[in-house]
Amino acid sequence: MMRNKRDIKSMLPAELEEYFSIVGERAYRAEQVFRWLHSGAAAFCEMTNLPETLREKLNGEFYITAPEIVDKQASQSDGSTKYLWRLSDGSEIESVVMEHDYGNTVCVSTQVGCRMGCVFCASTQGGLVRNLAASEILDQVLFSGKELGEKLSNVVLMGIGEPLDNFSNVTQFLKIVTHPSGICVGARHISLSTCGIIENIDKLADYDIQLTLTVSLHAPDDETRSLLMPINRANGVGKLLDTCGEYFLKTGRRISYEYAMIEGVNDTHRHAEELARKLKKTGSHVNLIPLSKIAESPLKASSSENVRMFAEYLMKNGINVTIRRSLGGDISASCGQLRSRHKCQNNRQ
Numbered sequence: 001m002m003r004n005k006r007d008i009k010s011m012l013p014a015e016l017e018e019y020f021s022i023v024g025e026r027a028y029r030a031e032q033v034f035r036w037l038h039s040g041a042a043a044f045c046e047m048t049n050l051p052e053t054l055r056e057k058l059n060g061e062f063y064i065t066a067p068e069i070v071d072k073q074a075s076q077s078d079g080s081t082k083y084l085w086r087l088s089d090g091s092e093i094e095s096v097v098m099e100h101d102y103g104n105t106v107c108v109s110t111q112v113g114c115r116m117g118c119v120f121c122a123s124t125q126g127g128l129v130r131n132l133a134a135s136e137i138l139d140q141v142l143f144s145g146k147e148l149g150e151k152l153s154n155v156v157l158m159g160i161g162e163p164l165d166n167f168s169n170v171t172q173f174l175k176i177v178t179h180p181s182g183i184c185v186g187a188r189h190i191s192l193s194t195c196g197i198i199e200n201i202d203k204l205a206d207y208d209i210q211l212t213l214t215v216s217l218h219a220p221d222d223e224t225r226s227l228l229m230p231i232n233r234a235n236g237v238g239k240l241l242d243t244c245g246e247y248f249l250k251t252g253r254r255i256s257y258e259y260a261m262i263e264g265v266n267d268t269h270r271h272a273e274e275l276a277r278k279l280k281k282t283g284s285h286v287n288l289i290p291l292s293k294i295a296e297s298p299l300k301a302s303s304s305e306n307v308r309m310f311a312e313y314l315m316k317n318g319i320n321v322t323i324r325r326s327l328g329g330d331i332s333a334s335c336g337q338l339r340s341r342h343k344c345q346n347n348r349q
């Protein structure tokens with residue numbers, strides 16, 4: 001990252017306008033520059049409708065982020081494609097593009113690494129390196145769309161990192177990606193997944209963005225959840241579900257819950273019964289997903305028979321359930337796996 005220069009792609013049109021008014025330029029330049037950046041311009045010299053003197057001025061003051069593709073893997077089985085990007089400081093992050101009949105979805109990373117420490121997750125194994133800038137989150141949407149050659153209509157913040165642990169950059173990204181002059185993804189086509197940082201779930205509710213909030217629950221009781229997810233030791237399941245209930249009251253948007261099924265850990269009848277009891281009144285949706293095996297952990301996925309029985313119990317007890325297959329099993333599509341495999345290979349060289 002260039003010292004002294006500012007990150008122009010992390011700015012909203014109103015912020016660009018403020019800059020242009022300070023330097024005595026016309027306000028409409030903000031809209032022009034914003035449009036260039038969001039159509040993927042990687043240098044100011046590409047902005048041909050700006051006078052050359054202005055392009056030089058911008059170049060002296062700002063930098064434009066643009067990641068480099070390190071690896072691209074297309075799944076043979078389900079049409080998903082995984083990208084490994086290298087950022088300007090050499091950090092590597094992943095995004096996954098999934099093609100569905102209802103539109104193309106990109107799953108983006110929000111941090112380099114993660115400090116949440118969930119025991120089943122590859123992204124957190126090396127800890128947190130740094131937060132991504134709003135521009136670096138946006139670039140994953142811009143450049144994977146460019147690679148695909150098609151519009152990406154859905155964005156999910158479910159890649160590497162904990163979005164609510166990078167709150168201000170993530171909310172700036174949300175404002176930028178939904179802006180009518182930019183890529184303009186509808187807020188209702190955005191999902192954000194969190195391990196449950198309750199103060200920031202509260203803060204997000206105040207932003208009143210009509211996105212879908214997904215909470216990684218993975219267990220209905222404190223004993224099991226604290227074992228899997230250290231965040232639970234600070235705020236237990238009860239407080240988390242209360243916060244989710246308040247989020248729904250404030251935003252009118254129902255929260256969905258992710259539940260990775262892990263053999264012998266969170267997939268017993270007792271867990272199903274407690275989960276159904278606790279979620280019954282919420283009208284929420286539960287996504288059951290068999291755990292993706294990661295090299296760093298002995299935990300195994302529940303059998304498909306057990307996943308089916310667990311789902312049936314929940315449904316019989318009034319819970320909406322989807323069994324999701326883990327996409328891109330053949331391309332290490334669970335978050336953090338391609339990055340950690342790549343790091344490992346580099347270390348061996």
Ligand code: SAH
Pocket residue numbers: 118120121122157158159160161162163193194195196214215216258260289290291292293294334335
């Ligand atoms: N930090 C955020 C988003 C990143 S992970 C969160 O915790 O929600 C996206 C989802 O994948 C989360 O639900 C996470 O718990 C889940 N996940 C991580 N590793 C997994 C694995 N090995 N198998 C199945 N799901 C996994």
